[in-house]
Amino acid sequence: MTSTDDRPDTAAHTSGDLETALARWREALGPEHVITDDESLADFADPYAPASFGYRAKVVVQPGSVEDVQAVVRIASETGVPIWTSSQGRNYGYGGSAPLDPDTVVVNLRRMNRVLEINEELAYVVVEPGVSFRELYDAVQASGKKLWVDVPDLSWGSVVGNTLEHGNGFTLYYDHAAAECGMEVVLADGSVVRTGTGAMSGSKTWHLSKRGFGPRTDSLFMQSNMGIVTKMGVWVMPQPDAYKDCQIKVRRDSDLEALVEAFRPFLVDGTVGNCPILFPALTALPNGLPRSAVWDKKSSVPRELAEGMMWEAARIGAWNIRFALYGDRQTVERDFERISAAFASIPDAEVTGNTIDPAEAKLDSPALADQKSRVMAGVPDLSMLQVLNWHGTNGGHISFASTVPLKGEDVRNIVELVSTREAEHGIDYTVGIMLYQRFAIHVALMLYNVGNEPQVKEVYELYRDLVVEAAEMGYGEYRAHPAFMDLVAEQFDHNDHSHMAMVEKIKDALDPAGILAPGKQGIWPARLRTAEKQAK
Ligand SMILES: Cc1cc2nc3c(=O)[nH]c(=O)nc-3n(C[C@H](O)[C@H](O)[C@H](O)COP(=O)(O)OP(=O)(O)OC[C@H]3O[C@@H](n4cnc5c(N)ncnc54)[C@H](O)[C@@H]3O)c2cc1C
Incomplete structure (x- = not known):
């Protein structure tokens, strides 16, 4: 330990x-x-x-x-x-x-792997917890129904596990917790409950209407330890008329704020409805490239080096956004023109787009140029795993994933905090910033070699410091490794941790013996809580 x-x-x-x-x-x-x-x-x-x-x-x-x-x-x-x-x-x-x-x-729950329903007319599916994104994609393809499944960067995870963890993908249904509609849950006493309108026997709207009668309880079972989810309804995207894979690049690091400010209105007003990813030059290096091919020093790769190199070699910007437009073909093209015009005032900024026939959204389709082009079309992929080869074949990482307002100033704050602190420890700044409609999730990968235990310990120590430093700036973590769940939960401290106190009351009522995942998300059962608090 x-x-x-x-x-x-x-x-x-x-x-x-x-x-x-x-x-x-x-x-x-x-x-x-x-x-x-x-x-x-x-x-x-x-x-x-x-x-x-x-x-x-x-x-x-x-x-x-x-x-x-x-x-x-x-x-x-x-x-x-x-x-x-x-x-x-x-x-x-x-x-x-x-x-x-x-x-x-x-x-x-891998053995519970049935796709229970695929409904094209109302665009939803019902799955058991063991169904992976890839398996759901295959089932939809086999059914011949014109639906797109939203997939994360890696498609081997489960639809249910990822959704319960507040995970995300890259199409219009990227926010998986928001796309969930109607669960079945086994509680700590072994009883079975259905959420939403599923609470009514014979309900015909369980996977259509998110609200039942009374409080919506689905979130109680996400990032928690209140029950075991055994079925889930998930809304999926009808295959669009048109799909355009788009990119914006700015040459200089100093243009980051302007880039975010110019792009935000298109997210807030819904013109861009998917989850774009904002990333620096270093993250754009080809997946699988070892660090030794770029930089042979112990110190972290200087951000300026990657920036200069990538612009000259491949016209990759100091900062880049990948996003998608979907829908009626003419509307997509008109929106693309409007978005392009918004970047005219940033020197050297480039906006490019590739219109792809949505029928080409298939595994191994040459129309989908790369990993992002595939996942933005709901096509499963595993190639991003190669990013772990950065420190050799025994690569690993922990994700430091902070939420910040979708404003240039806040994005800059978290970029500077994480990149500066990582550089102090010789950790390279590899990050993907997920752009939600009103906030961003800055996911720093914090790559290391698993065999280099001192290096991993240093990363863990830095992670702990960063949790506190980011919280002092008003930025909380959206998800965490079990090693850091208490620490992350402690930052949510308004009014003497009154939110956690409320959650603990719910935990005690639903799981009085405290057998479900003690300590998950910092939620401890009563029998361990006092010892936990005294130990701190
Ligand atoms: C290179 C790389 C890229 C990644 N990209 C993404 C990405 O784009 N988006 C993203 O979201 N993640 C990403 N991840 C993180 C992770 O791989 C995925 O989120 C993955 O889908 C999670 O695994 P899972 O779905 O099998 O969930 P699980 O490991 O099965 O579950 C996750 C957690 O949810 C809870 N849980 C699971 N099932 C139940 C249940 N039935 N009842 C109650 N609680 C339950 C448990 O606490 C569990 O620990 C990435 C990881 C790597 C290494």
């Missing part, structure tokens, strides 16, 4: 009767679905943390049905053994499938 994580004394967590739980889970699920051998467990560890950090489950159980999930939860409650859920378990950069405490048993 590192000195940099948030885990308490594990003895506090292991009060349950694991031997009895294992015997009962084997009986309920079949022995082959209770995994305890090292080789199989490796797939459920955090691949980007050195083994000595301990982000690795000792036991994984894999239920295959809702009834199995109910049995798993009831046995956990009765034996007092805590459990931690993952769907595909590919939450890489944020801990993978690994629980906060290695003695917490992972409940992995």
Whole structure:
């Protein structure tokens, strides 16, 4: 265990009767679905943390049905053994499938992998938690229905897990939590609830209307430890009439603020409806290029070097935005002209666009020029994984992901904070800034070599400092590795942490024994809370 994580004394967590739980889970699920051998467990560890950090489950159980999930939860409650859920378990950069405490048993839902419905007329799908983005894409393609599935940069993760983590993709339905409509959830007592209008037996609008009668509770099960989601409705995008893959480049770093200011109105008024990505020259280096091909010093790659090199070699700007326009062909072209005109006052700025036949939005289509062109058309891809080769074949990263207002000044603030602090530690500034409608998520990849433990520890230490420094500027993290969940949660401190106090009351009511994912998002069950707070 590192000195940099948030885990308490594990003895506090292991009060349950694991031997009895294992015997009962084997009986309920079949022995082959209770995994305890090292080789199989490796797939459920955090691949980007050195083994000595301990982000690795000792036991994984894999239920295959809702009834199995109910049995798993009831046995956990009765034996007092805590459990931690993952769907595909590919939450890489944020801990993978690994629980906060290695003695917490992972409940992995990969076996529940059915696409239950694909509805073209009303443009939604219903999936079980194990369905990956790639599997959903394949199912939609096989159905022949003209729908686009929104995919993140890597398509091997699960639609449900990614959505519950507040993940994002790059089409009009990029905000996955916002595209969710109607869940089924198993609670800590083993009961099953349906959210939204699904709470009414025989409801015909479960996956159409997000609100039922009374409070909307879906968010309670996102980034939380209140239940296990076993089904989810997700809105998807009808295949558009036209798709234009667009790019804006500015040559100089000093044009960053002007770039953001000129682009913002098109996001706020909805002209640009997808999730554009803003990135510097260094991030635009080809995926898979090793650091040694660019810079042979221990110090971080100077931002100016990448800027000069990329403009000369490939006309890549100091800052670049990739975005997409979709819809009626004439409207798309007219919007593109309007957007282009807005950048005329920035010297050397270039706006380019490539109109692509949406019917070409297919795997291996030559019409889709690169990774971004594919994911903005909802086409699955894994090529971005190669970015991890930056420090050699054993590459890893943690994502430092802060939310800032969509204003030039704030984007500059977070860029300077992170790049300056990273440079002090010889960490290269590789970042993708996701542009939502009114805010941006600055995702610094913080790349390292997993085999270089001192380097990883230094990155973890810097991450901790950055969480506090960003919060002092008013910028919170949108997502975090379990090692940092307490620290991130602590920054949300208005009125003596009254929001967390409210969430803890809900946790105690829904999970009185405190068996669901203790400590996830900084939410501790009552039985561990006092010890946690005293330890700080
Ligand atoms: C190079 C790279 C690029 C990436 N790009 C993106 C990107 O573009 N967008 C993005 O969002 N992410 C991105 N990621 C992060 C991550 O890979 C994805 O978000 C991935 O989809 C998460 O894995 P998963 O879907 O399998 O979720 P899981 O690991 O299955 O789940 C994530 C978390 O959600 C909770 N959870 C999961 N299932 C349930 C359930 N059924 N009930 C209750 N709680 C549950 C658990 O806390 C779990 O830890 C990237 C990672 C890398 C390495």
